[in-house]
Amino acid sequence: MSTTQTSKIEIIKAATTKINEVDFENLSFGSVFTDHLFECDFKNGEWQKPVIKPYAPFLLDPSTRVFHYGQAIFEGMKAYKDEDDAIWLFRPDENYKRFNKSAVRMAMQEVPEDIFMSGLKELLQLDEAWIKRGKGNSMYIRPFMIATGTGVIANPSDDYKFMIILSPVSAYYAGEVKVLIAEHYSRAANGGIGAAKAAGNYAAQFYPTSLANKQGFQQVIWTDDATHTKLEEAGTMNVFFRINDTLFTAPVSERILDGVTRKTLLELAKSEGINVDVRPVLVSELVEASKNGSLKEIFGAGTAAVVSPISGFSYQDVYYELPKNENSMALQLKDKLTNIQNKLAEDTFGWTVKV
């Protein structure tokens, strides 16, 4: 290991690289990490010196707050390499802002923009060999923060650890996605933490999702917990419904994550002249539209899969198959978006940021 100083970040380089052990043709999403990570601790009331160092396990006391009271948030982002080997981020300001919104809701420390952004960029530059060119290829970026204070008393932690880890990914193919519409279980409460990218929101979905899996459905579309009549989101994706030629999606709320892909698709759709309607969509409307043939598509939108077409949904034990479309809006929008992300089409929106 050699220690050098770049701007304010201490950089401790790994003695060797693991890159030759990686089969980039067969990457399993989120399971391979690059040689380095970025770390910055908040303690004694202030952010400590940020460091980039070899990716490695770290020590935590058994009474560390994140284990007991769940203060943990994250973001999901991607970086892309263009044909000239330049590295690009996609709307990183959106992820940064949302990260700190999550921090506030979980009573955690907000991360200064300079630490977040310069950490991200330095780390990507150091591990740039891990970012592969080509459509579908990208570097999945996982900024996260955990409570590192100790003691089993249910109060916010004084100390936090902010980290960024990188995982190279190739095109995400989810297979056929059939969804179950939630009739009993829920993801989020009114006045709860559904809009935060909090670790606990994910664990809460695993059990009901496993029940859906056993019935042959890959995902659950969550509904409002009070009445189970309004369609909300799919937990790791926001959800869009195409009825005739209008694209519907639920408005963001305290219960629904303000997805960057969701927001981007709405803007892209408008620029394509697609009619967009952001309003609560009722389960009954969806069933009715499926019955009368006006329901053309359902798709999920999120950083990992970008756009994920859904082949059918189940509600009250009835399965509604979606039609096969020659003119899929999902695929049209996905193509537009991934071309911008991969710098294969002009970015007239100013979404892509060079590292």
Next chain:
Amino acid sequence: MSTTQTSKIEIIKAATTKINEVDFENLSFGSVFTDHLFECDFKNGEWQKPVIKPYAPFLLDPSTRVFHYGQAIFEGMKAYKDEDDAIWLFRPDENYKRFNKSAVRMAMQEVPEDIFMSGLKELLQLDEAWIKRGKGNSMYIRPFMIATGTGVIANPSDDYKFMIILSPVSAYYAGEVKVLIAEHYSRAANGGIGAAKAAGNYAAQFYPTSLANKQGFQQVIWTDDATHTKLEEAGTMNVFFRINDTLFTAPVSERILDGVTRKTLLELAKSEGINVDVRPVLVSELVEASKNGSLKEIFGAGTAAVVSPISGFSYQDVYYELPKNENSMALQLKDKLTNIQNKLAEDTFGWTVKV
């Protein structure tokens, strides 16, 4: 360190004890831990050999699932030492059953009873010098489990770590407790994880609680998230309301933790001839009872504080002070319960279990 084998648990003893560094007269709740901990890992589809070893930090990969997707549950229990230095647990079967209920809801591995109970007992015996006699003194026991699988993909972990740590505590005095009744924020959703002792349920409450703290209230009494009209629980305590001479508390539900102290107080109250009514209590009833003088007491019930009298509540910006009672049911029940727990009164209920 010396390694010995007791039943099936491997025991690695600490070379020295930290007990002489501890001021048992001035214990801060949950901040001091004993010399050893109990640990059992679930991996490769099975529970590994359990071990008792010196309390120490342990290594985790940055992509460990608990950091990213929040699978983490715990229990809170206490052990007591009687005048003959025998160690007693209080209704440990209730905590064990609830722990595994939480595990199921969070899609985690259930812990076998033998691992949970023998780990608990062996650990208490090894660190028995840390358990002090006398009313108010006890050993706070924290069994917990975290997801230890790696990889940033939102699925249940394959691997888990179950641990028990011990923290000596003295009588818990919360100071004056004024509460704020939740009008916007919520703790739990219908069909959510409110009944599980999941780490994420606690982090979700910190921010709204900090807002209440700034207004001069120590705790929040949560209401149902859909209408905010029904009184539920206080997040770390269940809540009882005494109107005239009847004790009311909300029924347990998907949104409300099935508290062991709550359940115990209900049984104790009945045996004392106190009229008990378990039903949803409306905020409007509480306000009305306060106005007409029939509201006599509000108190919280939980393992840490046992019984915590509340001096007043605020709702819609009006503060309702509670009367000072000479015949407090809270204190009467607390006295009965702590006498049984400390083996100062006969346990006719069969709640206490000798270690």
